[in-house]
Amino acid sequence: xxxxxxxxxxxxxxxxxxxxxxxxxxxxxxxxxxxxxxxxxxxxxxxxxxxxxxxxxxxxxxxxxxxxxxxxxxxxxxxxxxxxxxxxxxxxxxxxxxxxxxxxxxxxxxxxxxxxxx
Amino acid sequence: xxxxxxxxxxxxxxxxxxxxxxxxxxxxxxxxxxxxxxxxxxxxxxxxxxxxxxxxxxxxxxxxxxxxxxxxxxxxxxxxxxxxxxxxxxxxxxxxxxxxxxxxxxxxxx
Numbered sequence: 001x002x003x004x005x006x007x008x009x010x011x012x013x014x015x016x017x018x019x020x021x022x023x024x025x026x027x028x029x030x031x032x033x034x035x036x037x038x039x040x041x042x043x044x045x046x047x048x049x050x051x052x053x054x055x056x057x058x059x060x061x062x063x064x065x066x067x068x069x070x071x072x073x074x075x076x077x078x079x080x081x082x083x084x085x086x087x088x089x090x091x092x093x094x095x096x097x098x099x100x101x102x103x104x105x106x107x108x109x110x111x112x113x114x115x116x117x118x
Numbered sequence: 119x120x121x122x123x124x125x126x127x128x129x130x131x132x133x134x135x136x137x138x139x140x141x142x143x144x145x146x147x148x149x150x151x152x153x154x155x156x157x158x159x160x161x162x163x164x165x166x167x168x169x170x171x172x173x174x175x176x177x178x179x180x181x182x183x184x185x186x187x188x189x190x191x192x193x194x195x196x197x198x199x200x201x202x203x204x205x206x207x208x209x210x211x212x213x214x215x216x217x218x219x220x221x222x223x224x225x226x227x228x
Contacts, residue, residue: 042217045216048214090162108164111160
């Protein structure tokens with residue numbers, strides 16, 4: 001079965017602690033993304049990566065870090081510098097034909113991780 | 119500014135009562151318009167991709183259409199299991215970026 005897995009489903013942390021969210025895909029997609037979803041807001045892009053060992057900041061990267069050491073894996077670390085980390089985090093992947101490609105491809109999403117920081 | 123706006127925010131329908139959800143976009147060069155379904159506490163599930171004005175896609179009770187400024191998700195004779203939040207997103211030509219709307223929360227009553 002091809003798809004994206006995220007773990008854990010729920011995560012609870014104390015303020016001041018770093019926490020890492022896992023994302024793995026077996027769709028053989030080049031591009032992977034991390035989004036944050038808050039009530040009443042659209043999905044906001046944190047980081048994206050189009051190739052192994054390369055990634056770029058999205059719209060709300062402050063307080064987050066990522067790595068892309070393998071094509072299948074794109075973990076997200078929420079650091080203590082993130083001022084409001086409690087949210088639902090979604091990982092996604094897609095085919096990537098380059099920025100000059102004429103058509104875009106749909107993203108496939110994981111089940112999400114709900115992070116609560118108190 | 120690139121933007122995707124969905125309306126209404128919430129919609130309640132009786133079972134069998136057909137309706138449409140709207141997604142209007144102002145995107146500088148649209149590479150694709152995507153519809154997703156999201157159930158509470160879960161990740162979005164891909165439904166449709168539309169590329170050019172006039173294009174239509176169908177799946178069971180859902181049909182998505184695209185014009186130069188809007189996309190519609192038509193729901194024909196909905197059932198309670200169609201209750202979910204429906205998201206649309208546009209991908210900007212020449213970039214990695216997908217712009218998401220805030221979604222329409224659909225509730226279908228039996």
